[in-house]
Amino acid sequence: MAEHWSAQQLAGALPPLNPLANKYIRGHLHVVAGCSRYPGAAALCAAAGQRAGAGYTSVACSPEAVALVRAFRPSLVASSWDDWNWNAVAAAPRHPAAAVVGPGFDGEDDTCCRLALESLTEAATPLLLDGGALRALATPYGLARAQARGRAQRGPLVLTPHGGEAGALARATGIDDASPAETAPALARAFGAIVAVKGPTTFISDGQRLVEVNEGTAALAKAGTGDVLAGIIGALLAQGAEPFAAAVLGCTLHAWAGNSAAASHGLRSVVPEDVIEALPDAFKQLEG
Numbered sequence: 001m002a003e004h005w006s007a008q009q010l011a012g013a014l015p016p017l018n019p020l021a022n023k024y025i026r027g028h029l030h031v032v033a034g035c036s037r038y039p040g041a042a043a044l045c046a047a048a049g050q051r052a053g054a055g056y057t058s059v060a061c062s063p064e065a066v067a068l069v070r071a072f073r074p075s076l077v078a079s080s081w082d083d084w085n086w087n088a089v090a091a092a093p094r095h096p097a098a099a100v101v102g103p104g105f106d107g108e109d110d111t112c113c114r115l116a117l118e119s120l121t122e123a124a125t126p127l128l129l130d131g132g133a134l135r136a137l138a139t140p141y142g143l144a145r146a147q148a149r150g151r152a153q154r155g156p157l158v159l160t161p162h163g164g165e166a167g168a169l170a171r172a173t174g175i176d177d178a179s180p181a182e183t184a185p186a187l188a189r190a191f192g193a194i195v196a197v198k199g200p201t202t203f204i205s206d207g208q209r210l211v212e213v214n215e216g217t218a219a220l221a222k223a224g225t226g227d228v229l230a231g232i233i234g235a236l237l238a239q240g241a242e243p244f245a246a247a248v249l250g251c252t253l254h255a256w257a258g259n260s261a262a263a264s265h266g267l268r269s270v271v272p273e274d275v276i277e278a279l280p281d282a283f284k285q286l287e288g
């Protein structure tokens, strides 16, 4: 039976904001995303991360995506992943950080698969894998790399599959076809991760606990809203939120922002950019 978090539990999950913090102390979100086919996903994910409180948001993306990300938000620090390496992704005692890898990855593309698999060994921060990175993970080799990350204690791992991606991950690990409420804990145990299986109701598990978030809206059923969710959870991780709490809180804020966007723009007309711009309403709801 899935648990449902109270307003008090959700508010308690939000890392406090230090009024004396600089942008690095606030938390650095590294977004590795956006192949030439899906550059927009990198922009959506990173912009959502900024609205969700990351102090510094950098984007490593395909060379073709750099101009789009910069033009979408000049405050995003974008560079080509050809001129970038994992040394950039590190946390220091007073400089928390997290990485989101995979929005706008093409799961068939060699560079995307390499970056997704490398992230498991190289990212010494909390790591969230989404989108095409989950396709790279959905192989026996991907499973072994995820398990090795757990043994090496490189940092918490969060996976945010939609139904199709959860099915591929389950097939790769020999998990039987099951409901999302059963698949989330089974995947969490197999990959040693926190897993959010997304849908009209999203189920989040670390293998022991199971929480459901069912406050969203059909307005969120639009291409790109998953990229927004990845940026929100990534930003909470970058600000030092406890990883399971970051996943539950991130999914809830995303749902609330969807409701706020639907109230302003109507159920049919909401686009993922509206959900990003409605995030301040979701934070006010949380803190109010």
Ligand SMILES: NC(=O)C1=CN([C@@H]2O[C@H](COP(=O)(O)OP(=O)(O)OC[C@H]3O[C@@H](n4cnc5c(N)ncnc54)[C@H](O)[C@@H]3O)[C@@H](O)[C@H]2O)[C@@H](O)CC1
Pocket (backbone or CB within 6 Å): 037, 038, 039, 040, 041, 042, 102, 103, 104, 105, 106, 130, 131, 132, 133, 162, 163, 164, 165, 223, 224, 225, 226, 227
């Ligand atoms: N603006 C952009 O650049 C966008 C880029 N995107 C990126 O596009 C890449 C491919 O993602 P897609 O999800 O489109 O394609 P996928 O190749 O992952 O999914 C397609 C397959 O999964 C199934 N599927 C998709 N969504 C499902 C759901 N919610 N429940 C059950 N089954 C589902 C489909 O039926 C299909 O068989 C990802 O890297 C993603 O981040 C998308 O997020 C859309 C927006």
Ligand SMILES: Nc1ncnc2c1ncn2[C@@H]1O[C@H](COP(=O)(O)OP(=O)(O)O)[C@@H](O)[C@H]1O
Pocket (backbone or CB within 6 Å): 161, 162, 198, 199, 200, 201, 202, 216, 217, 218, 219, 220, 221, 222, 223, 224, 225, 226, 227, 228, 229, 254
């Ligand atoms: N009918 C719905 N009701 C509530 N939330 C939904 C609904 N449909 C989709 N969502 C939410 O929208 C997001 C879609 O993510 P995803 O399928 O990964 O999109 P994309 O890959 O296009 O970015 C998820 O967070 C999911 O929970």
